[in-house]
Amino acid sequence: MMRANGWAMLLAATGAAFALGAILARQRDGFGAPPGTDCNRVRDAGPEEMRDPPRTWDRVDEFVDESFPASDPPGNY
Structure with missing residues (x-):
């Protein structure tokens, strides 16, 4: 019982x-973006398009930046 x-x-x-x-x-409220923000904004590849560009930039950085947001890494390592 x-x-x-x-x-x-x-x-x-x-x-x-x-x-x-x-x-x-x-x-x-959740963790989403506030109303009225553009969540689909994607910048062009390259350090000149970055808000805070890195001090050094090589070919590997360029290939990785150009491949984003792809799911696979660049094939030219």
């Missing part, structure tokens, strides 16, 4: 925790 009662209490507590989590998730 006691085991069944314990499981019922555990199940009720788990359900209450999930319900509370769902309520709190709806109320938070």
Whole structure:
């Protein structure tokens, strides 16, 4: 009898925790970008297009920068 009662209490507590989590998730602001910002902006490749260009820049840096945001690394290493 006691085991069944314990499981019922555990199940009720788990359900209450999930319900509370769902309520709190709806109320938070989240981590998204603020309204009105352009999230799809992508700069052209090259150090001259960077806001803070690096001090040194070699061929490997250029190849990597040109390949971004590709999922594969450049093939000319």
